[in-house]
Amino acid sequence: MKIAKRMENLSPSVTMAITALGRELKAQGKDILSFSAGEPDFDTPDIVKQAAIKAIQDGHTKYTAVEGITETKKAIITKLKKDHGLNYNLDEIIISNGAKHSLFNLFQVLIEEGDEVIIPAPYWVTYPEQVKFSDGVPVFIETDDTTGFKVTAEQIKAAITPKTKVLLLNTPSNPTGAIYTKEELTAIGKVLEGTDILVFSDEMYEKIIYDGKKFCTAAEVSDDMFQRTVTINGLSKAVAMTGWRFGYLATPQKNLVKAMTKLQGQVTSNVNSITQYAAIPALEGEADATIEIMRKEFEKRRDISVEKFNAIKGISCLKPDGAFYLFVNIKELTFDSMKFCSDLLELKGVAVVPGLAFGTEGYFRFSFATDLDSILKGIARIEEFVNENY
Incomplete structure (x- = not known):
């Protein structure tokens, strides 16, 4: 049986593939x-x-509105107001099956053939694939250690063309942990003034921030940025709810929400009803104490991991400001990250993701979202691998 041509341009997720292997x-x-x-x-x-459990016992097991139940949407509105001083209405919020689903819906309803989406690199592996699947054109802006893996307003200005429809920001970043400051976001906003370019701001890791830094969302830096920003978020990372599949977005562009609701209604309908009720206490801050315990442990692991990696000859690693990844520089050893990671898995039994998957060669991504004992063993094996092969 012949598979549809649209699938030819869609690459499988390297992170999922390596995890499965x-x-x-x-x-x-x-x-x-x-x-x-x-x-x-x-x-x-x-x-x-x-x-x-209470939702199940109370019989909340039926279909809900496609865009989400009112109680959960109100909790999202409360969260955005409390954390960032932003005001949204119910018809400016939609709940989807994870942030990945929110993004897919966005691209499908907005992007037409030839539309350009500016994506800073390194990027989350899904971004360019979804753009291409929607017949759009990903336009990459390269960054590296010297820029803290962040793009500047000037770089964005240079990348804009008459076909530019979206700027996609991920802060804190997967895979680098980089966070855009309020000043940086304000400068980006100034560049976009007078254009019709939307900002998709993926803020999935916003609660996982280190060294006392304060997170700033793109939508809060100015009224102009608020109007053009689509904020994408969820509970998978900070609240350890990966399997529950809960994502949401907020935007004053009501036509976008309406179009996404129409699409979602024909594809998945509503998010799991139990998940929607379970999300309410997390959105309202009742899990904040637990989130802080996790954040502190991540910070401890980050500090130890960065120190250990930087002690390995030929390897260097910036200390990320957020998320739970290190983007480890191996350029002194090789620019073939795929071979490095394949050999590492085969010879030492350590699985990490090649930088190539994130659009940037000469690096690999190391997740420290696991126990410290395993982290120390893993880094020790990586050091052995480097000493024996490079």
């Missing part, structure tokens, strides 16, 4: 340490679990 090798009895998945090793907070 690691699990397969482990199931075969091999000693595998995996640092490839972006999934917290913590359990979902009890307050969320109890809300889910």
